[in-house]
Amino acid sequence: MRLLHPEIFQGSLKRRKYFEGWYFKTVYKNGVLIVIPGISIGRDPHSFIQIIDGGTQKTFYQRFPLKDFHAERNTFYIRIGENEFSSKGLSLNISSSDLKFSCSLNFGKFTPYPSGTLAPGIMGPYSFVPFMECYHGIVSVDHTVDGEIIRDSKKQVIQDGRGYIEKDWGKSMPSSWIWIQSNSFSGHPGSFMLSIAKVPWLGREFNGFLCYLYFKEKYYRFTTYNNSVYEINDANKNEISVLMRNNNYQLKVAFALPGQGGLLKAPVNGAMQREIRETTDAEISIELSDLKNICILKDSAGFCGVEVVGDINSLK
Numbered sequence: 001m002r003l004l005h006p007e008i009f010q011g012s013l014k015r016r017k018y019f020e021g022w023y024f025k026t027v028y029k030n031g032v033l034i035v036i037p038g039i040s041i042g043r044d045p046h047s048f049i050q051i052i053d054g055g056t057q058k059t060f061y062q063r064f065p066l067k068d069f070h071a072e073r074n075t076f077y078i079r080i081g082e083n084e085f086s087s088k089g090l091s092l093n094i095s096s097s098d099l100k101f102s103c104s105l106n107f108g109k110f111t112p113y114p115s116g117t118l119a120p121g122i123m124g125p126y127s128f129v130p131f132m133e134c135y136h137g138i139v140s141v142d143h144t145v146d147g148e149i150i151r152d153s154k155k156q157v158i159q160d161g162r163g164y165i166e167k168d169w170g171k172s173m174p175s176s177w178i179w180i181q182s183n184s185f186s187g188h189p190g191s192f193m194l195s196i197a198k199v200p201w202l203g204r205e206f207n208g209f210l211c212y213l214y215f216k217e218k219y220y221r222f223t224t225y226n227n228s229v230y231e232i233n234d235a236n237k238n239e240i241s242v243l244m245r246n247n248n249y250q251l252k253v254a255f256a257l258p259g260q261g262g263l264l265k266a267p268v269n270g271a272m273q274r275e276i277r278e279t280t281d282a283e284i285s286i287e288l289s290d291l292k293n294i295c296i297l298k299d300s301a302g303f304c305g306v307e308v309v310g311d312i313n314s315l316k
């Protein structure tokens with residue numbers, strides 16, 4: 001079943017109004033690199049590679065013909081032109097008037113998100129709901145990255161970097177959402193992701209959320225489908241906090257509103273015609289406790305990816 005393996009290509013090049021994109025994040029000593037390969041089948045069908053240079057917050061969007069996209073059906077391997085992506089690593093060689101960029105990154109063993117037949121991946125049973133405009137998958141919550149990046153003839157060697165991979169596919173991104181991700185905790189190894197979104201479905205909308213904290217080889221999950229609840233508090237204009245509770249734990253996450261960030265293209269009916277901003281150098285504070293307020297983890301995380309898009313008040 002492909003749903004149990006979100007890393008592989010979920011769609012078809014023959015579909016109409018369709019997109020699929022993989023989000024590769026690498027954190028290293030001097031910065032962050034985001035690489036997003038994907039396809040857009042809308043008004044202007046093409047494949048693409050988006051890049052965020054976390055040091056400068058500059059973004060680049062490199063177009064390729066749709067025919068340059070290739071994906072294996074049963075294994076995690078994608079090729080766009082001569083650029084390759086797999087469970088072993090990624091290799092880029094892009095030369096245009098806007099960007100001269102190449103890299104060769106080797107990935108260590110993936111830490112996969114738990115998946116089962118009745119609850120495949122981060123979306124759980126919602127993975128089976130038809131006519132969703134966007135589906136979400138997590139490929140690896142944490143892995144090592146080694147290699148090198150060459151940007152405008154300047155080489156950056158990466159040793160013991162940290163990696164994270166997720167993806168989206170479907171028709172359109174939600175109208176509004178908050179998304180936060182980091183696996184760069186200051187005091188403990190771990191990984192965290194939170195997504196709260198206004199989800200359209202069959203002409204209606206509902207607020208859905210997905211969140212996990214991976215700490216000491218254990219997943220703490222707060223999601224719509226496991227009867228968790230959340231509260232968004234923006235007591236001041238510069239910081240937002242989210243408090244989540246499930247049957248056993250509560251998790252508080254606080255973060256500053258993102259700065260200017262870099263512009264990314266996002267899909268509307270398969271066409272990459274919407275622009276959103278993502279910051280890659282934000283910091284969050286996290287406090288995990290049980291329902292008796294006994295603290296399990298209190299830490300901060302840097303190099304956070306943060307997106308705050310659309311009408312956030314509609315998510316409360």
